[in-house]
Amino acid sequence: MPYALFSNDAQLSKAYPTEADVWKFARQSGLVVDAATEQxxxxxxxxxxxxxxxxxxxxxxxxxxxxxxxxxxxxxxxxFQVNQ
Incomplete structure (x- = not known):
């Protein structure tokens, strides 16, 4: 089953083979933040x-x-190569 990034019901990214692939895409795009709960x-x-x-x-x-x-x-x- 392919996965993608969504906002509400709108698909924002292309489909990727796994959920982990979409996490990688989101991280590279600056859409991932670190959050901590009390626990x-x-x-x-x-x-x-x-x-x-x-x-x-x-x-x-x-x-x-x-x-x-x-x-x-x-x-x-x-x-990555351009930014080096």
Missing amino acids: DKAAPRPVLDNDYEIRPCPLEPQEDPARNQAEAEREAEME
């Missing part, structure tokens, strides 16, 4: 900013989650 003070946990959520999604016709993931990784690598 988790010693170890804050990552949460999505602005009430975004990651959930399963239907695929668009001819959409390939694996290709989306590969493209996102290439773009991140290119950005």
Whole structure:
């Protein structure tokens, strides 16, 4: 089952093969913040900013989650090389 980033019912990202892939995309996009509750003070946990959520999604016709993931990784690598 592919996953994507949503705000309310609007899909904001392409579909990715796993939930972990969407977390990686969200982290690279600056959408992940560390939050701590009273119980988790010693170890804050990552949460999505602005009430975004990651959930399963239907695929668009001819959409390939694996290709989306590969493209996102290439773009991140290119950005890393430019910023060095």
